[in-house]
Amino acid sequence: MHDGDEGAGPAGRRKDARRNKANLLEAAAAVFVVQGVDAPVREIAARAGVGVGTIYRHFPTRADLIVAVYRHQVDACAEAGPRLLAESPSPHTALERWIDLFVDFLVTKHGLAAVLQPGAGFDALHAYFLDRLVPVCGHLLDAAAGEIRADIEPYALMRGVGNLCIGADNDPRYDARRLAALLVAGLRRAG
Amino acid sequence: MHDGDEGAGPAGRRKDARRNKANLLEAAAAVFVVQGVDAPVREIAARAGVGVGTIYRHFPTRADLIVAVYRHQVDACAEAGPRLLAESPSPHTALERWIDLFVDFLVTKHGLAAVLQPGAGFDALHAYFLDRLVPVCGHLLDAAAGEIRADIEPYALMRGVGNLCIGADNDPRYDARRLAALLVAGLRRAG
DNA sequence: GACCATACGGAACATCGTTCCGTTTTGCCA
DNA sequence: TGGCAAAACGGAACGATGTTCCGTATGGTC
Numbered sequence: 135m136h137d138g139d140e141g142a143g144p145a146g147r148r149k150d151a152r153r154n155k156a157n158l159l160e161a162a163a164a165v166f167v168v169q170g171v172d173a174p175v176r177e178i179a180a181r182a183g184v185g186v187g188t189i190y191r192h193f194p195t196r197a198d199l200i201v202a203v204y205r206h207q208v209d210a211c212a213e214a215g216p217r218l219l220a221e222s223p224s225p226h227t228a229l230e231r232w233i234d235l236f237v238d239f240l241v242t243k244h245g246l247a248a249v250l251q252p253g254a255g256f257d258a259l260h261a262y263f264l265d266r267l268v269p270v271c272g273h274l275l276d277a278a279a280g281e282i283r284a285d286i287e288p289y290a291l292m293r294g295v296g297n298l299c300i301g302a303d304n305d306p307r308y309d310a311r312r313l314a315a316l317l318v319a320g321l322r323r324a325g
Numbered sequence: 326m327h328d329g330d331e332g333a334g335p336a337g338r339r340k341d342a343r344r345n346k347a348n349l350l351e352a353a354a355a356v357f358v359v360q361g362v363d364a365p366v367r368e369i370a371a372r373a374g375v376g377v378g379t380i381y382r383h384f385p386t387r388a389d390l391i392v393a394v395y396r397h398q399v400d401a402c403a404e405a406g407p408r409l410l411a412e413s414p415s416p417h418t419a420l421e422r423w424i425d426l427f428v429d430f431l432v433t434k435h436g437l438a439a440v441l442q443p444g445a446g447f448d449a450l451h452a453y454f455l456d457r458l459v460p461v462c463g464h465l466l467d468a469a470a471g472e473i474r475a476d477i478e479p480y481a482l483m484r485g486v487g488n489l490c491i492g493a494d495n496d497p498r499y500d501a502r503r504l505a506a507l508l509v510a511g512l513r514r515a516g
Numbered sequence: 517g518a519c520c521a522t523a524c525g526g527a528a529c530a531t532c533g534t535t536c537c538g539t540t541t542t543g544c545c546a
Numbered sequence: 547t548g549g550c551a552a553a554a555c556g557g558a559a560c561g562a563t564g565t566t567c568c569g570t571a572t573g574g575t576c
Binding site: 305309317 | 439442443444445477478480481482484485488489490491492495496498499500504507508510511512513
C-alpha cells in the first residue's frame with residue numbers, strides 16, 4: 135500500500151522533475167521547522183525556487199507533502215515498537231517508552247499534531263499515521279493486556295496522545311510528555 | 326475583572342446598538358451550532374441582518390464573540406466546582422465529575438476545543454477560560470491532594486483535558502470523555 | 517425641527533489555497 | 547546535430563476569507 139509507487143529511484147520521470155521534487159522536500163522541511171506545517175505554499179515554493187504550480191503537481195494536497203517530509207521518521211517510530219517490546223522489562227514499560235517516542239516526535243514538529251486529526255482537511259496525513267502506527271500500538275496493547283484495562287482501542291489511544299501534543303511547543307507550562315505518561319498510567323489495571 | 330464593563334443593562338449606548346449586539350449574539354450562537362465556531366464572519370452578519378463592520382465594532386476579535394456566546398455556560402461550569410466538592414463522596418470523585426462536566430461542554434460545541442489553545446489567535450478566549458476554570462481546578466486538586474500525585478499543575482490538567490476534546494464530535498471511534506477519565510485516573514496515587 | 521455624535525453597511529484591501537494555460541525544457545529520434 | 551512532441555514549469559488569475567475604512571443613516575437631544 136505504501137511501497138514503491140513513488141520511490142526515489144530514477145524512474146521514467148524527467149530529470150528536472152526529480153530535482154524539483156527533491157528541492158521541494160528540502161525546502162518544505164526547512165520551512166516547517168521555522169514556520170510550522172501550516173506555512174504558506176508560496177513560501178515553500180519560493181524557498182525551493184519553483185512556482186506554486188510545481189508544488190501542486192508533485193504534491194496534490196498539503197498532506198502529501200507533509201507525509202513525504204516525515205515519512206522516514208514515522209516509519210522509524212513504527213519500527214521501534216517491536217524492538218522496544220523485546221528490549222523492555224515488561225510490555226507495559228514498552229508501551230510507555232513507545233508513547234514517549236511518539237510524543238517526542240510530535241512535539242518537535244511545529245503544528246503537526248494539530249493537523250493530524252480527521253476532518254482537518256489533511257485526510258491523507260491522518261490516514262498515513264493511522265496505517266503505520268495503529269497496528270503497532272495494537273500490538274503493544276495486546277502484549278500488555280494482562281497489565282492494563284482491556285477496553286481501550288488502539289485508535290482511540292493514538293488520537294488521545296496525538297491530541298495531547300497539540301500546542302505543546304512554545305508553552306513551558308504545558309508538558310505533553312508528562313500528560314501522555316499520565317494517560318498511559320491511567321490505563322493500568324487498578325492494583 | 327469580568328464585571329460590569331459591558332453589562333446587559335441599558336447603558337449610555339444607543340438603542341439600535343444594543344439591539345444589534347443582541348441579534349449578533351443570537352445569530353452567532355445559532356450559526357456556531359451548525360457550522361462551528363469557525364463559521365465565516367459574513368455568515369453571522371447575514372444571519373443577524375447586519376453588515377460585517379457591525380460585528381467588528383461590537384466584537385473586535387472573534388474570541389470576544391465566542392466568549393460572549395459561551396460566557397454563561399463557562400461560568401456555570403466554574404460554579405459547579407465547589408458544589409460538586411460538597412456533594413461528592415470524595416474530592417477525587419468531585420474532580421472526576423467536574424472534568425466530565427467540562428468535557429461534556431466542550432465536545433458539544435463544535436470546534437471550540439480547537440481554538441481554545443494559546444497561539445491560535447484567540448487569546449482572549451484562552452484567557453477567559455483559564456481565568457474562570459483554572460482556579461476551580463486548582464481548588465479541586467488541592468482538596469484531593471491526599472488521593473492524587475501532587476505534581477500536576479491545574480493549568481496543565483485543564484489544557485490536557487481541553488486538548489483531548491478536540492475533534493471529539495463526529496468521530497464515533499473517539500470518546501473524549503473516556504480518555505479524560507483515564508487521564509484523571511492516571512492522577513491517582515498508586516495504591 | 518435641526519443638529520451632531522453614534523452607529524451602520526458594505527465596498528475595498530490583504531492573504532491564502534487552488535486552478536489553469538501559455539511557455540520552456542527535456543529526452544529522443546532521424 | 548537539429549528538430550519535435552511530450553512533460554514539466556511558472557505565475558497570473560480566481561475564489562474564499564478576515565479585516566479595515568469611510569460615506570451615509572439613525573437616534574437622542576436641545
